[in-house]
Amino acid sequence: MERIEEKLAILADAAKYDVSCASSGSDRKNDTKGLGNAAPGMGICHSYTPDGRCVSLLKILLTNVCIYDCAYCVSRKSNDVKRAAFTVQEVVDLTINFYRRNYIEGLFLSSGIFKDPDYTMERLVRVAKKLRTENNFNGYIHLKAIPGASDELIREAGLYADRLSVNLELPTEAGLKLLAPEKTRPAMIRPIRFLQHEVIRLEDERKVLKKVPTFIPAGQSTQVIVGAAGETDMEIVHMASHFYRQFQLKRVYYSGYVPISNDTRLPGIHSQVPLLRENRLYQADYLIRLYGFQAHELLNEGHPNLDTDIDPKLSWALRHLDCFPIDINKADKMLIARVPGIGLESARKICAARIHGALGWDQLKQMGVQINRAKYFITCKSRSLERKELAPEQLRQLLLTQSHSKWLKAHTAQLSLF
Incomplete structure (x- = not known):
């Protein structure tokens, strides 16, 4: 038990940098007298912090061991931090026990990359599958879709999770090449496009077939880190607008860079991104998604950054x-x-x-x-x-x-x- 608590402390702390965990949008009902319910107004409690972060889910990493060395990431392989990893069954047990105690309404599960994307994705899928099929759990599940994992594993994840998210990590390709050269934008876009096509395919099948499996009913989202690579707000908002239009994402989340090292490629160790910048980006995002604004109306070459004194x-x-x-x-x-x-x-x-x-x-x-x-x-x-x-x-x-x-x-x- 002490070892589980130690793992939980390490892997919950490592997960705090991932903010894309909103649980709205799912309608998974409990029709089998199972455990939990993600139907609106029933099993899920939509509890948010003022800047939009959801606080109702058990939010952990499967592991903070990672084969990649992204400069901005606390779990990068060269960082001197204590490492830990849950087994699949440990995550299942934690979720069920916390749910029974009314601590949580669901699970948000991400992970560092163990050996390769498929190895990691397969374990994430097994957690969700065990919860659904062996524990009859109908609460909310949000999984990370790992870029580079096979289409078969991504598809299976979509059958058990309410939402999947693929982190774009940095708003620009130039930033990605600078700070995470082992990763590429095309590899990140591939699962996003695959999920979009699967949703469309199943929607078409639903028009003619009686029984079609539920597939990510809360859609897909992504997250970008703000301020790690010197990008302007214009670049961030235009990127988000593009992904909303091209891939029908439910949400783009913005996470201000938190200084974690003295890497010369990164902003200074005391250059934490102000929370106000995050808030302004969320406000601009809201205007684009719901108010019909175009990205170029809010930000352009003559006005590349959002005003800190007034809202967009x-x-x-x-x-x-x-x-x-x-x-x-x-x-x-x-x-x-x-x-x-x-x-x-x-x-x-x-x-x-x-x-x-x-x-x-x-x-x-x-x-x-x-x-x-x-x-x-x-x-x-x-x-x-x-x-x-x-x-x-x-x-x-x-x-x-x-x-x-x-x-x-x-x-x-x-x-x-x-």
Whole structure:
């Protein structure tokens, strides 16, 4: 038992650098009176940290032994760290025991590469297969698909896992060649493309056949490390947009580089990527996936990095003041959703409500619109609220001042409680 606890401490700590573990999107039901349930609202608890990390899964590596020597990776073969490896049965037992104690809702399992990709992938598949077939486990399972593993093993993994992910690791091929020369982008893209084709093939079969096996119902995702190779936010966001379009990925996750060595190819040992940069990338990603923004609208050669002071939507609006103000009672829903201070749900409510009559400021506020921000970009039935002809920089400073004042007021009120 002590040895298992030691392994768990080592391999859970090594897994913390992998952030692509969101569990939403699966609908694997428990129809066999088995253990666990990944159906929405039932077995899986969608618990996230503020920057999007899922905290509801047992998140471990099968091993931190690795044949590769990627400069940015804590598990690289040249790093002087304590090594450990679980057996397949140990991971199965840990998952079942933790689930029974209500510690977790599922399993997120990655791994260093033991001997070769197939050797490692085969063990990952065996964990998932044992959980499903021998333990009747219907909870959420997320596995890493190992680049270089055979199509047969990747396909089998997709039959038992709710989600598979292939880490692209670095946003650019140049960064990969510099910091992980043993790996190639084509080798990473191959399993991503294979999984995409398998999903499409089975969807087509489902139209004509009665019984078609469940295959990665939560889709596939990937992760990139931010800041290890000096890439711009533009390169990262354009890369993510490309993979969303080409391979229908569910999510791209961004992990700020954490200094782990004095390798001269890497940023300085004290150059940890600010969490705010991660957050801004997630915000830009959200705008691309859900709001209809194109990557080139948010970032281009003239604006290669996201603004740290303001969110990407506001930054875009300030650079396109010629598009505003828009009439809230006439504009298209997706154009309304581009207004700072108006989200998708508020845009939907606006379009549904204005059928019955023109809307004013009071009604917009009741629909969740942040009037103090949105008022500079819209008109409505009511008289204009403090509309001024302001230059982009003037409006930016005004909104920043208002935001700081609001934060200070809330912080002061919180302190007064003590």
